[in-house]
Amino acid sequence: EAQVTQNPRYLITVTGKKLTVTCSQNMNHEYMSWYRQDPGLGLRQIYYSMNVEVTDKGDVPEGYKVSRKEKRNFPLILESPSPNQTSLYFCASSRGGAGYGYTFGSGTRLTVV
Amino acid sequence: GIQVEQSPPDLILQEGANSTLRCNFSDSVNNLQWFHQNPWGQLINLFYIPSGTKQNGRLSATTVATERYSLLYISSSQTTDSGVYFCAVERTAGGTSYGKLTFGQGTILTVHP
Numbered sequence A: 001e002a003q004v005t006q007n008p009r010y011l012i013t014v015t016g017k018k019l020t021v022t023c024s025q026n027m028n029h030e031y032m033s034w035y036r037q038d039p040g041l042g043l044r045q046i047y048y049s050m051n052v053e054v055t056d057k058g059d060v061p062e063g064y065k066v067s068r069k070e071k072r073n074f075p076l077i078l079e080s081p082s083p084n085q086t087s088l089y090f091c092a093s094s095r096g097g098a099g100y101g102y103t104f105g106s107g108t109r110l111t112v113v
Numbered sequence B: 001g002i003q004v005e006q007s008p009p010d011l012i013l014q015e016g017a018n019s020t021l022r023c024n025f026s027d028s029v030n031n032l033q034w035f036h037q038n039p040w041g042q043l044i045n046l047f048y049i050p051s052g053t054k055q056n057g058r059l060s061a062t063t064v065a066t067e068r069y070s071l072l073y074i075s076s077s078q079t080t081d082s083g084v085y086f087c088a089v090e091r092t093a094g095g096t097s098y099g100k101l102t103f104g105q106g107t108i109l110t111v112h113p
Helices: none
Strands: A004-007 A010-013 A019-025 A031-038 A042-051 A054-057 A076-078 A087-094 A108-112 B004-007 B010-014 B019-025 B031-037 B043-048 B052-056 B059-064 B069-074 B083-090 B107-112
Touching: A004 A087, A010 A019, A019 A031, A019 A087, A019 A108, B004 B083, B010 B019, B019 B031, B019 B083, B019 B107, B031 B069, B043 B052, B043 B059, B069 B083
Parallel strands: A010 A108, B010 B107
Antiparallel strands: A004 A019, A019 A076, A031 A042, A031 A087, A042 A054, A087 A108, B004 B019, B019 B069, B031 B043, B031 B083, B052 B059, B059 B069, B083 B107
């Protein structure tokens, strides 16, 4: 089944403890991206990648890192999480370009205390 | 950047009623998707519809790209239709994606039995 898989689905962590949210897609998509969803602010893009080793900042990149060492994986790294990064996170992928939509993962609900 | 406005912001229906959700966008787009976010937070892709009309069971969507709007129709609504409905758009240039979906603020739909 074609899908985007995020792990974990739920995570509670403490301020300053490094964490990684994994994202993997099995559709051989070129484009991958991360979004966060917050009440009143909607979904905002954090980082995106148009190909292996090509990444770029979205609208709210501060406090996050990403890497794209292989096509299928696009992990989101929080090196020193803070409470303002408590949010619902989504990974998405697409073949890219006009004519192709995005497929989203099931989301990761992160709480930083 | 592109502005996406959805209306109405909230909608309450009795089971069996029909509804129309609207999405207006401020500039020409190449990709447009409708999503349903269920009570568990998952984003479910309903339609990829940059132009034209599509139907899937009780749901249908129409995008009039030249007039910069899209409509999502829900007929014979059921309690399981409850959740938030998002419209998201993307611009591309020369067939190449900019890698970003811009989301509207969503329509919160509540269907009562």
